[in-house]
Amino acid sequence: MQAFTQLNGLVAPLDRANVDTDAIIPKQFLKSIKRSGFGVNAFDEWRYLDHGEPGMDNSKRQINPDFVLNQARYQGASILLTRENFGCGSSREHAPWALEDFGFKVIIASSYADIFYNNCFKNGMLPIVLSADIVDSLFKQVAATPYYKLQVDLAAQTVSTPSGESFSFSVDAFRKHCLLNGLDDIGLTMQHQDKIKAFEARHQQAQPWLYN
Amino acid sequence: MAKTLYDKLFDSHVVHEENGAALIYIDRHLVHEVTSPQAFEGLRLANRKPWRVASIVATADHNTPTNGWDKGLAGIADPVARLQIETLTENIAEFGAKAYFPFMDARQGIVHVVGPEQGATLPGMTVVCGDSHTSTHGAFGALAHGIGTSEVEHVMATQCLVQKKSKAMQVLVEGQLGPMVTAKDVALAIIGKTGTAGGNGYAIEFAGSAIRGLSMEGRMTLCNMAIEAGARAGMVAVDDTTINYIKGRPYAPKADQWDAAVAYWRTLQSDAGAQFDLVVRLQAEDIKPQVTWGTSPEMVVAIDGRVPSLDLAKNAVQKADWERAYAYMGLQPNTPISEIRIDKVFIGSCTNSRIEDLRAAAAVAKGKRVAANVKLALVVPGSGLVKAQAEQEGLDKVFSEAGFEWRQPGCSMCLAMNADRLEAGERCASTSNRNFEGRQGQGGRTHLVSPAMAAAAAIAGHFVDVSHQ
Ligand code: SF4
Numbered sequence: 118m119q120a121f122t123q124l125n126g127l128v129a130p131l132d133r134a135n136v137d138t139d140a141i142i143p144k145q146f147l148k149s150i151k152r153s154g155f156g157v158n159a160f161d162e163w164r165y166l167d168h169g170e171p172g173m174d175n176s177k178r179q180i181n182p183d184f185v186l187n188q189a190r191y192q193g194a195s196i197l198l199t200r201e202n203f204g205c206g207s208s209r210e211h212a213p214w215a216l217e218d219f220g221f222k223v224i225i226a227s228s229y230a231d232i233f234y235n236n237c238f239k240n241g242m243l244p245i246v247l248s249a250d251i252v253d254s255l256f257k258q259v260a261a262t263p264y265y266k267l268q269v270d271l272a273a274q275t276v277s278t279p280s281g282e283s284f285s286f287s288v289d290a291f292r293k294h295c296l297l298n299g300l301d302d303i304g305l306t307m308q309h310q311d312k313i314k315a316f317e318a319r320h321q322q323a324q325p326w327l328y329n
Numbered sequence: 330m331a332k333t334l335y336d337k338l339f340d341s342h343v344v345h346e347e348n349g350a351a352l353i354y355i356d357r358h359l360v361h362e363v364t365s366p367q368a369f370e371g372l373r374l375a376n377r378k379p380w381r382v383a384s385i386v387a388t389a390d391h392n393t394p395t396n397g398w399d400k401g402l403a404g405i406a407d408p409v410a411r412l413q414i415e416t417l418t419e420n421i422a423e424f425g426a427k428a429y430f431p432f433m434d435a436r437q438g439i440v441h442v443v444g445p446e447q448g449a450t451l452p453g454m455t456v457v458c459g460d461s462h463t464s465t466h467g468a469f470g471a472l473a474h475g476i477g478t479s480e481v482e483h484v485m486a487t488q489c490l491v492q493k494k495s496k497a498m499q500v501l502v503e504g505q506l507g508p509m510v511t512a513k514d515v516a517l518a519i520i521g522k523t524g525t526a527g528g529n530g531y532a533i534e535f536a537g538s539a540i541r542g543l544s545m546e547g548r549m550t551l552c553n554m555a556i557e558a559g560a561r562a563g564m565v566a567v568d569d570t571t572i573n574y575i576k577g578r579p580y581a582p583k584a585d586q587w588d589a590a591v592a593y594w595r596t597l598q599s600d601a602g603a604q605f606d607l608v609v610r611l612q613a614e615d616i617k618p619q620v621t622w623g624t625s626p627e628m629v630v631a632i633d634g635r636v637p638s639l640d641l642a643k644n645a646v647q648k649a650d651w652e653r654a655y656a657y658m659g660l661q662p663n664t665p666i667s668e669i670r671i672d673k674v675f676i677g678s679c680t681n682s683r684i685e686d687l688r689a690a691a692a693v694a695k696g697k698r699v700a701a702n703v704k705l706a707l708v709v710p711g712s713g714l715v716k717a718q719a720e721q722e723g724l725d726k727v728f729s730e731a732g733f734e735w736r737q738p739g740c741s742m743c744l745a746m747n748a749d750r751l752e753a754g755e756r757c758a759s760t761s762n763r764n765f766e767g768r769q770g771q772g773g774r775t776h777l778v779s780p781a782m783a784a785a786a787a788i789a790g791h792f793v794d795v796s797h798q
Contacts, residue, residue, distance in 0.1 A: 148409045150366035150416045152478075153374070171409050210479060214367075239479055302479070303375070306487040309345045309352060313380075313489060316344045316354050324453065326582035326590045327356050328383070 120299030129194035138212040156218030204233025331600035338472035356454040360387035362417040364459030368482035369420040380488035382425035395736035438712025438738040441465040441679035448578025452594040467564035468548035470597040496606040498531040502539040504613030512547035513779035516554035517619035521629040528560030539613035545574040546685040557626040566598035621777040623654035638662040673757040674706040674787040678743035681760035682711030686780040691724040693784035699732035700790030709741040758786040
């Protein structure tokens with residue numbers, strides 16, 4: 118997993134509450150064999166005017182010009198600004214996969230669905246909780262300022278605006294440590310490699326038939 | 330201190346403990362086509378190798394068609410499904426496995442049927458698979474968990490799983506089951522009593538004389554349904570039945586290790602005086618053939634019962650649930666179960682597609698005809714080997730002559746990912762494990778029953794009590 122420390126990123130506003138994982142990545146794409154490549158189908162039903170199916174050439178599809186992420190000023194955005202209860206619905210890990218593949222590294226919202234929140238960390242993304250008031254003011258600033266960027270600093274736990282305002286956010290110390298160091302669950306477990314090997318040796322001696 | 334079977338299995342696999350979570354070592358990793366591709370992809374992207382290839386046993390089951398095998402891979406109509414199946418083959422070729430039973434292999438089948446049948450599931454093992462019904466393997470005195478795709482990758486890369494220890498529940502079924510009352514009925518009766526959330530946070534050990542009297546097939550059916558009771562794992566202690574089943578299977582310990590293995594396996598039972606956090610008791614003689622009426626396995630009654638009326642609901646939440654279920658299932662409260670007419674029958678799934686299940690269904694169907702109102706009665710063996718065994722015993726002929734369709738092995742209409750499915754409004758007597766809305770096809774209505782009950786319903790065109798025939 119990629120470490121996350123700081124980001125000075127373009128902000129895309131998705132001004133809706135309760136965006137569910139089905140909206141983030143519709144179910145027909147779960148038949149895919151990949152963990153990557155969901156980005157082109159992130160928010161598929163909002164982004165395109167036609168119905169999407171796996172395997173379609175998305176470059177030939179009808180783009181919905183009204184959908185915010187299709188607007189020129191938000192191309193290349195790496196921070197998604199949205200409203201409360203983001204990521205509700207099913208536990209599909211395809212939702213953070215799609216957002217990450219689309220290019221988002223940070224999400225800012227006033228609250229998240231639990232499972233989605235956890236899944237983000239597993240995939241090297243930082244979901245930030247700021248108060249509804251701050252989120253609201255950020256929405257206004259994004260609308261008023263083309264190519265609006267925010268500076269996110271995980272070590273300092275701050276989000277800073279171009280005008281120099283700074284908001285702090287909280288994050289679980291263990292998750293912060295993992296993200297800062299790019300440690301995914303696998304990376305962490307690998308820190309115990311010697312213990313795993315030692316266990317394996319003992320286990321094999323005790324139950325050799327498991328190792329035939 | 331006296332230990333439960335669960336304690337013994339869990340504690341003997343702890344590699345490391347930190348902040349209340351343990352790293353437990355995984356002995357057997359079962360892999361299938363639907364939840365593995367992203368995990369393999371993850372390994373590839375991170376440039377990782379599987380920690381112990383010899384722990385992996387793989388097969389294709391969820392997406393595979395149950396007919397048209399003469400056309401081979403080309404017979405898989407859905408190209409996305411075909412690609413998923415081909416991808417498993419490629420991934421196994423690249424990363425390796427102890428054993429792989431690809432689409433159309435003589436030993437291919439539902440992963441939870443194939444593992445035990447090959448002797449790849451052994452007592453004392455920790456077993457995982459990217460599938461919730463992995464609990465099945467607990468029938469062997471193993472600790473078996475279903476896991477998600479991230480965890481599939483985690484296990485492949487590290488041979489470990491991060492786990493918090495569950496609480497221990499004992500389900501005690503004492504006495505003698507009545508004629509034609511099966512493990513499926515016991516499982517449904519337990520879920521009817523505990524509810525589908527009753528096992529949340531628990532690992533269940535099934536015990537008591539009625540459980541000891543079950544065959545391995547029956548114990549697998551029971552442990553398979555532990556997940557429907559909300560439990561991560563179900564298990565049964567090792568005894569002669571377990572050991573006799575394993576002996577001589579392809580991946581079972583060979584002669585030079587056999588005695589040592591058996592000696593260890595015999596310790597895999599809860600010690601006298603071991604404490605459980607919860608004990609649930611059922612009397613075998615009280616259990617009748619069960620039929621689910623609603624959209625959750627806990628919505629179940631005995632065959633001589635009726636669809637319950639709202640005044641029996643525990644609370645407002647359950648009332649609302651039942652009202653939604655009546656509407657979805659197209660049933661009125663108080664309807665006698667035996668008056669419910671069916672459109673389709675499905676005999677199969679990792680719950681009930683083993684040889685004993687097919688024998689039980691065939692015994693009921695022998696010399697009879699599927700009722701005119703039943704449009705389709707499918708028999709889908711759990712594996713190629715189950716199919717071959719059944720054919721050797723002539724069961725395929727019994728089914729065909731009675732008007733059932735005899736198919737190739739796979740998950741089939743248990744989850745309707747392939748072409749076998751219910752159409753909207755169709756009602757099915759099914760030996761599978763989930764009667765959720767849309768599970769067997771959008772708008773389809775599922776009634777969970779035992780194989781004998783499913784066969785009897787196929788013949789009668791409605792549910793009937795096989796224990797009174
Ligand atoms: S038979 Fe059904 S429950 Fe069992 S593994 Fe297949 S889809 Fe899952």
